Amino acid sequence: MKKTFLTVLFALMFLVGAKAQQVEFEEYKLDNGLHVILYEDNTAPVAVTSVMYHVGAKNETPGRSGFAHFFEHLLFEGTENIGRGKWFEIVTSNGGSNNANTTDDRTYYYEIFPSNSVETGLWMESERMLHPIINQIGVDTQNEVVKEEKRLRVDNQPYGNILKAVKENMFKKHPYRWTTIGEMEDLDAATLEEFQAFNKKFYVPNNAVLVVAGDIDKPKIKKMIKDYFGPIPRGAEVVQPNIKEDPITEQIKAKFYDPNIQLPMIIQAYRTPSMKERDAYILDMVSTILSDGKSSRLYKKLVDEKKLALEVAAINFSQEDYGTYITLAIPLNNTPLETLDAEITEEIVRLQNELISEREFEKLQNIYKNRFVTANATVAGIANSLANYYTFYGETNLINKELDIYKNITREDIREAARKYLNKNQSLYLEYLPKSEQ
Structure with a gap:
């Protein structure tokens, strides 16, 4: 019962x-x-x-x-x-x-x-x-x-x-x-x-x-x-960390070995602004353009058309102090990691040099409207959103205004964010490899 x-x-x-x-x-x-x-x-x-x-x-x-x-x-x-x-x-x-x-x-x-x-x-x-x-x-x-x-x-x-x-x-x-x-x-x-x-x-x-x-x-x-x-005693004031990273000015190259995989992965990562910055919202849209769904640019190119990758993704991992923008791909048919890296970079450069189409932009706006409505379509979702907006932004009413931030992002903003943050000299080039290759 x-x-x-x-x-x-x-x-x-x-x-x-x-x-x-x-x-x-x-x-x-x-x-x-x-x-x-x-x-x-x-x-x-x-x-x-x-x-x-x-x-x-x-x-x-x-x-x-x-x-x-x-x-x-x-x-x-x-x-x-x-x-x-x-x-x-x-x-x-x-x-x-x-x-x-x-x-x-x-x-x-x-x-x-x-x-x-x-x-x-x-x-x-x-x-x-x-x-x-x-x-x-x-x-x-x-x-x-x-x-x-x-x-x-x-x-x-x-x-x-x-x-x-x-x-x-x-x-x-x-x-x-x-x-x-x-x-x-x-x-x-x-x-x-x-x-x-x-x-x-x-x-x-x-x-x-x-x-x-x-x-x-x-x-x-x-x-x-x-x-x-009410009777619970107040604690000492909590001071959040305020630790600044030095800017990345030249590409970091690294390898990581995983005993649980057979296929390698190529990862490109970029340090990006706090989730509280408007640019973080724009980078959300960049990741959607690149890899959200089978019609997205990276999936269509690397998985569907050229059949170079088994999986591909672009993720804007936003956090309170910094964000990390991550692109990754798993090769298909022994595609060299360098080839995948070049193909992903080509699509990023395309975003940096060309405005996305009006049709693509309209689709993007619809995606974010639907996401916002879905996130706040339940009482539990609303409770979580209210807590997040207060804790991180100090502005609970963002629950009623955040969608407007996405609505006011332009095609030019998307191009400028890609130019500002997604550059080779600001990136990590990481080969994620099977342990057997160590």
Whole structure:
């Protein structure tokens, strides 16, 4: 019965929001610094409770990588009032679901409940913030969980270390030089006291935003928030890293060996601006032109027509402090990596010298309109967007204005961004090779 009800709720969630271009929300701060955002939509009997902490892998120190991702797991262990192993049991017994995820820049926890159980979500997140139990048994248990995740998703996954290979070459000073999941020897070497200190420093109300969205009664929700989160003490002010990389002025050449692959890969990468810069939006469009779908330029040329590549992609990996623009290709029929590199470069140079067609530009605008609507077509999607806009941009109302940024990008802007950022002397040329070739 619970599964059936939950299925209906999720189905309803996917019908919510697609109609709306304007998201009406309310935001305020508690005395302890917790930022609160409320979004009411009574279309479906669903409520989302989420907390985003402004802590990710970039807040770690050398030799202690992986802490933020580790805490994504550790803070489900239990609290003073939620027994060890009971977290998920409480969620499912109330007809809900929950999850969490971590990036280099933030950690995000959320619960989706029938709206009559929204108080349970608020109580649980307040418990996670105020009363987490961080002891040796929890650390040891989650250490094994994270190790297994790393084995499955990274170490034993073909091409699972692409980001590691790129990051360690693109960044020499900034903590973006290590991966979000980190190194297991760093977690093994950490003491219980170090984990407790990390929690005390970052998982505090003044380093977080609480979003409650969906079928809610705002006056009642405000009282619950005050009751559950108001008593949580403010932490010390969190200062985000401000580490500048030296510009890349000549091409970096590197190799990385992966024991899980048989076919090599060629990677070109470029350091680009923060996700908060307008140019980051333009580079999103550049990547769409180059490799989004079978009609995209790189796919059509290298995979479909010339049959030089098995796979090809261009990715604008935007982050809070810097972005990384990555192109990659896997050769077909023993195509030399140098040939793929030349073909990809040719398409980039074409973007730098020629305006895209009006038809291509119109298609591009439609793609971004659809993406924006899809991202905010559910209550859960809106909650996530509101948290992101506040945390990274300090402007929650970007949820209603961001599409205009894409709409105002011109064909000339696309050409200029390609000229400014995608140049050989600013790039990493990385051969990602089978271990057998070492």
